[in-house]
Amino acid sequence: MTIGDCETWGMMRSTIFLLICLSGFGSALGAEEMRRISVSGIGEVQVEPDRARVYLNAHAEARSTTEARRLVDEQLNGLAAALEAAGLEEDDLIAGQFTLAPQYDYGGVRRRFLGYLARRDVQVDVDDLERLNPLLDAALGEGIEGFQFIEYRTSREAELRAQARELAVADSRRQAEELATAYGASLGPVISINYRNTTSTPYRIGQEQMMGMASFSAQEAASMPYVPGDLSFIDRVEVVFELLVD
Template identity: 30%
Template sequence: MKIINIILLGCLLTATASGQAATLPDQPHISVSGNAKIHVKPDTVRIEFQAIAMENDADNAKQMVDQQVQQVLSQLQKSGFDQALLTRADVQLRPEYEYIEKKRTQVGIKATRNLSYQLDDVEKLNKLLQILVKNDISNIGQINYSLKEPLQWQIKARDMAVQDSISKAEGLANSYHSALGNVYSINYQTHNAQPILMRAMESDQVAPSYQNNQIEINERVETVFLLKP
């Protein structure tokens, strides 16, 4: 059994080495990784929240939730926000129970409506949060920062990663008293932009304040350069 294991391991190592060798040229070369990271201020943000009410019956619960939504819409319009940017899902109803004297007893009907608002001016986020809290929207969920045109920033970061790979390759070649030739291969996979959020909250605020948010874009490119004879 030990002999079989050794043979199998030897075959695996041989196959792995052969696969790696197939991706590299037979002539002198340099393999480098170019990296770039840029931080961009987001220009759009989506806020998810819920209107919730619990009443004795479903009709009253739904009515209370609808009133909350109408209050939010009215306040948005008064404050200069576009009502059309508010997305509203259907109202969800479910019974709520409590154990009273060890007996499961229905205590009401809970109505929930999921909502989200796409805000194109990030500077107005705190004002929007204030509106939601003042209108009894206490269940504020995810705040998703993004870019309206992320592709242009990804291209910029990618070009920086390419320049980084060239600089590294040229530096290595010079150190070994050689010179770069043509590019043999390029391996590139794009990465999604990730938000970096910083949250600040003052004692006299009724809603959290989100400031200094950035979108981090990372790009990496792996390149094999041939060396001139």
């Protein structure tokens, strides 16, 4: 065997040894990958709402832009005074976007100018649900008929989100432990966590129900059979544990 042949054979032996080592390392990684368990935990908390946000809009039509705006401002000023009389704070009323647009009648050969429609979106926060019906009555009394919807809320949102997260974590560990035990293994340390933020499902009622509520007197409203649905807070967490096999 020549010197060149010896060098070639030595390189081949080194290459074969390296391939064997890499193959063994890959098998070890494969075995490690197989010794993992992935679970998804879910936590849900439900609660009755104790506050609400009412979405309204004040609108008026007039021949001039100045008059249309004045009529809308007049409605909102009257609503603010009525809210104060009902025990709500002026800060509870949040004025939103204002729009002003010309209105036409297209029924004839030529369009006919009717005037200008002014509109102001409004939100009203109600921290006491017993004041909800008086608020709707006050809005109707001021000529505000643009009822959109009511969104029910809770003052314990941060607390309930934390509870849902704790339940999701506990659920993920319970599932992992039960599955590991069923297959004769035990849980090792956490390898990875994929957390999804808590989602909440607000409870809303629309315009038709709002108008129906506003038509009741305060005494009648107290005995109404209508009760808003519960609010739901749902949390999810995906966890990968190392699986220990004896």
